[in-house]
Amino acid sequence: MTSYPHEATFTALGMQCQIITTRPQDLLAAVDEALEELSRLAAVISFDDRRSEVSRLSRLASFAEVTAPASALLLDYLGAALWAADLTEGLVSPSDGVWRGIELGDGTVKLPRGTILDLSETAPSHAADLLARRLHADSGGGFLVRIGDAVAVAGDSPEGGWEIPVTAPGGRTLQVVSTRFAAVSKAEDDLRADQPHPIWTQVTVAAPTALEARAWAAASQTKGELAPAWLTNHGVTARLERRTGTTRYTAGWPQADLSAA
Known part of the structure; x- marks a missing residue:
């Protein structure tokens, strides 16, 4: 992401996390609250921890x-x-x-009998949504919260909006989008056993919440070739990177400002 003067990165839930604030006095308290909340969450949803x-x-x-x-x-x-x-x-x-x-x-x-709970697909994005809204409510400042590939924002944004890069799996920046209100989340090809040759290396979605963006993005990997039409029919703004190197766009992506997404 673009370097902002009031930002911190840390690791939680086994993921890289980031908090950016519009006011310097809000940063340390925001990081402390995020670390505490994500530590509580890990103790509840970690499947590897038998407790x-x-x-x-x-x-x-x-x-x-x-x-x-x-x-x-x-x-x-x-x-x-x-x-x-x-x-x-x-x-x-x-x-x-x-x-x-x-x-x-x-x-x-x-x-039901045989249920094996796994919240790893949605928990990081939901946590980003909740933290962004809570931090804004606590201080009144503007916040961007990134947990893994999920980005949520709340409150005032910097002039020109929050700049969010869309990056390739290797880290190369493909595009930078600007958002004031929309959340952004990405789902990458995970080479699952039931889908040995996925069509999309990654799908990036803009939506009202990071949870919704993650849901559409992750589901698109399963939809495969049908994903662009499916997302279009639901009015979802997305960028889909094909394994062959081409890119598909839906519902207005790309655009300079995703504030209305």
Whole structure:
């Protein structure tokens, strides 16, 4: 990204993160709050940690349907993941095949038998959205929050907007877009076993929230050749990098200012 005078980078959730502020006095407190929140989140959703809620609930659901207590944090992030699943008709899901059977209650969650929860697809983008809005509400300043490939903004932006580079997997900048209100997220080719020859090396989407942008971008990898028409039909602004080296655009991308996206 463009270098701003009031920014910090750090690692959380195993990802590179960044916070940029419009006012220097807001930066240190914002980083402290982000690190604390993301540390709490990691303890809840990390599947590799057997003590986490996600791991514990997945073990409980291994052999039978289960209704179990769940923290407000888990319910929030699981609710976001289920919203993304509904948006993409299950192409982005917190649990393959059984997401429609997951039910959120008042402090509880019901999981069908065989549910294995995985919030890694949506949690970073949802966290970016929440942190950007919370930091702005706390101080009144302008914030850009990036967690991995998800970028969310809130409050006032610098003159000309926040400049966000679209980069190739190797780090080369392909394009720089400017946004005042829209969030941006990217999904890269992950060479999954069920899709040995993905068409798109990456899909970058602009949307009202980073969660929505991530959902469309990740689902587009599964859609393959149908992705541009599918995104266009839903009015989604996107840039798709084809493995052959060509690029497809939808719904107005590229443009100098994504503030209306």
